């Protein structure tokens with residue numbers, strides 16, 4: 434292939450190469466074989482007809498930005514992992530169904546744009562991208578989010594709009610720098626109780642999740658998008674599969690509230706003693722002095738200990754397995770707010786002393802029993 438005139442734009446310090454809208458069906462061979470492109474930093478290949486990236490892609494090892502948006506890619510080669518200097522990767526508008534594990538090698542990556550593809554899952558190795566600031570995977574087919582994403586502690590913005598997510602891992606609370614979270618138009622029916630526990634999160638958009646009836650109390654005071662939520666009646670099929678409590682707000686209004694799937698038990702209002710498992714978890718969490726010991730205990734236990742279900746609304750103690758659900762109604766936002774208390778004593782105090790001005794609604798004790806039966 435002839436070397437086109439764009440090469441003239443390649444200077445000694447080789448900055449960028451603009452090849453958008455060229456009708457390309459593949460990455461030009463000269464880019465990968467001609468030594469003068471070895472120092473190329475940015476390459477724009479958007480709006481072409483490229484269906485495959487070459488295996489020798491790693492020759493462009495100086496690339497910091499690779500833009501192959503709006504092409505015909507169905508998969509990425511493992512060689513993508515050789516581009517270790519990449520900080521920006523844009524594959525928006527392709528036909529990708531999965532990502533290679535090698536993507537976890539891109540340790541300098543800060544911005545990953547994968548919107549408008551056909552991804553059904555994200556690889557667990559995404560958790561290795563410790564420099565990642567922005568992840569955009571809107572308009573895909575994602576069913577779950579890997580827990581490992583919570584390792585990307587520098588993540589500032591996360592866009593999961595228009596996927597098929599039914600729940601989010603509660604470990605997302607570990608994204609301590611997250612400022613914007615968006616999961617509009619999914620199938621979410623409950624949000625992790627602690628998703629809003631960090632002050633850094635200021636925006637949460639969960640509009641158009643039609644089964645989502647409640648918001649966790651930790652998001653109160655943040656900018657929330659909740660439009661067209663809770664407009665689909667909860668079918669018995671859904672209620673049979675997930676723990677829920679029925680609340681009775683007035684004599685006429687009975688509403689089933691779905692609880693986070695992590696809750697194993699729901700305490701009965703008449704039951705003053707917590708299950709032993711919950712007491713044990715609390716004891717361990719307060720008595721373990723160092724993280725070394727946490728590393729030495731079984732993974733399931735350490736994972737739960739490092740990521741409690743919620744904090745008590747009243748006393749701020751960690752809650753691990755059991756909780757007393759309390760529900761506020763926010764008439765302004767037409768939303769129910771789901772909170773958790775650690776004990777019956779705390780629940781009673783919460784009832785007498787709400788400082789957010791929202792009326793508290795309690796589940797009836799027989800409905801709590803129902804939830805207990807369902808999840809056993």
Ligand SMILES: [Zn+2]
Pocket residue numbers: 745746747748749750774775776779
């Ligand atoms: Zn408490």
